[in-house]
Amino acid sequence: MKVAKGKRMVVFLDYDETRSPIVDDPDHAFMFDEMCAAVREVAKYFPTAVRSQRCKQLGRTQRCK
Numbered sequence: 001m002k003v004a005k006g007k008r009m010v011v012f013l014d015y016d017e018t019r020s021p022i023v024d025d026p027d028h029a030f031m032f033d034e035m036c037a038a039v040r041e042v043a044k045y046f047p048t049a050v051r052s053q054r055c056k057q058l059g060r061t062q063r064c065k
């Protein structure tokens with residue numbers, strides 16, 4: 001976090017195969033609780049977005065169980 005001091009940071013994260021495990025049905029690709037917690041922690045400090053090639057499918061859907 002030190003490197004961010006005095007700077008405006010925005011965090012973009014990938015979703016499929018990085019934040020979430022690979023599953024057969026993309027509709028069932030959810031982040032593990034630990035990953036949700038980590039993303040929420042980062043989002044407390046920086047504007048945070050999770051990007052995906054399938055953003056229209058993900059939309060604003062809650063991806064934490």
Ligand SMILES: O=P(O)(O)OC[C@H]1O[C@H](O[C@H]2O[C@H](CO)[C@@H](O)[C@H](O)[C@H]2O)[C@H](O)[C@@H](O)[C@@H]1O
Pocket residue numbers: 014015016017021022023024025026029051052053054
């Ligand atoms: O380029 P990305 O935004 O990272 O998207 C890549 C693909 O992600 C999804 O597919 C992958 O995850 C699925 C769920 O775990 C898995 O079933 C599939 O085998 C993976 O390739 C998404 O469904 C695709 O549309 C994206 O191209």
